[in-house]
Amino acid sequence: MVSAPCCEKMGLKRGPWTAEEDMTLVAHIEQHGHSNWRVLPKQAGLLRCGKSCRLRWINYLRPDIKRGNFTSEEEEAIIQLHAMLGNRWSTIAARLPGRTDNEIKNVWHTQLKKRLQSSSKSSGQAAPKRKANKPAVAASTLEDPTSDPVSAEQSLAMSPEQSLSTSSATDYSMASSLENTGSSSSEEFQIDDSFWSETLAMSVNSSGSGMETSDTFGADSASPSSSNNEMDFWVTLFMQAGDMHSLSQI
DNA sequence: AAAGATTGCAACCGCGGGGGT
DNA sequence: CACCCCCGCGGTTGCAATCTT
Numbered sequence: 360m361v362s363a364p365c366c367e368k369m370g371l372k373r374g375p376w377t378a379e380e381d382m383t384l385v386a387h388i389e390q391h392g393h394s395n396w397r398v399l400p401k402q403a404g405l406l407r408c409g410k411s412c413r414l415r416w417i418n419y420l421r422p423d424i425k426r427g428n429f430t431s432e433e434e435e436a437i438i439q440l441h442a443m444l445g446n447r448w449s450t451i452a453a454r455l456p457g458r459t460d461n462e463i464k465n466v467w468h469t470q471l472k473k474r475l476q477s478s479s480k481s482s483g484q485a486a487p488k489r490k491a492n493k494p495a496v497a498a499s500t501l502e503d504p505t506s507d508p509v510s511a512e513q514s515l516a517m518s519p520e521q522s523l524s525t526s527s528a529t530d531y532s533m534a535s536s537l538e539n540t541g542s543s544s545s546e547e548f549q550i551d552d553s554f555w556s557e558t559l560a561m562s563v564n565s566s567g568s569g570m571e572t573s574d575t576f577g578a579d580s581a582s583p584s585s586s587n588n589e590m591d592f593w594v595t596l597f598m599q600a601g602d603m604h605s606l607s608q609i
Numbered sequence: 610a611a612a613g614a615t616t617g618c619a620a621c622c623g624c625g626g627g628g629g630t
Numbered sequence: 631c632a633c634c635c636c637c638g639c640g641g642t643t644g645c646a647a648t649c650t651t
Contacts, residue, residue, distance in 0.1 A: 374644090375619070397636065413637080414620065449639060460639075461619075469617050 372406040376415050380405060384412055385420050418461045425457025429466055437463055438471055 372380075387403035393416065396409035405412060418424075429437070433455055440451045448460035448467075455463065 373621075395636080409636085410622090410638095411620075417638095418619075446640065464640075465618055 370406065371408050381420060384416060388416060418459045423457055434471060437467060441467060
């Protein structure tokens with residue numbers, strides 16, 4: 360289905376939000392909630408499309424948003440989760456309480472990706488804070504991650520994404536995602552019974568082995584949302600699968 | 610001090626999926 | 631069963647802030 364044209368292009372405001380608009384939106388949501396984003400701006404008296412309101416709320420106005428710099432733990436978590444999940448920003452965001460997918464996406468594209476690229480090229484050299492010099496500029500021109508054949512991190516990052524997005528839910532082959540983790544000769548990694556038993560066992564008694572994994576998994580499992588649990592399950596599973604293969608390499 | 614280059618963040622756009630009718 | 635509407639996601643863009651020369 361073709362979605363309705365955003366903002367209907369008719370007299371609806373675009374661009375940066377003003378403080379008044381923010382206040383109006385927050386007040387309206389606090390009072391009435393946001394059951395229907397499409398009618399919300401009309402009800403609230405905002406000259407915005409529902410999409411814009413939703414985005415503003417989710418990315419900026421939500422009370423549980425954690426603002427400020429990312430901690431090194433959070434950055435590490437993003438890197439690891441991205442390696443396992445690819446560009447599934449919303450899933451990654453779900454593992455980082457208070458952080459939005461947009462924010463994580465921005466951090467990834469502006470900082471972490473470059474850091475990984477520079478560290479892969481010259482391990483030990485810190486990435487420049489700002490004003491990239493020529494080498495960094497060259498790196499920044501590699502907008503397309505797939506165009507960098509050298510970066511191991513990139514290939515690690517992309518492969519799971521590709522395998523996840525192209526394989527059906529019942530296709531458990533993890534193809535090239537595991538090439539870097541020990542099974543280099545095998546084109547395709549088949550998950551056998553031992554994998555499942557090991558992984559499931561780990562997920563049951565995992566305690567403090569990974570940053571957000573164990574505690575939020577437990578927290579989320581208290582939630583009634585089964586789909587959320589399902590997603591957590593897969594996230595945990597992929598992360599642990601990665602850990603297992605990393606460990607088996609040692 | 611000014612101009613140009615670069616970065617980082619907020620917002621927009623288009624697409625696909627899910628659910629209701 | 632098919633259609634339609636709405637929501638959410640990921641990619642991309644625009645622009646203000648910051649840094650370098």
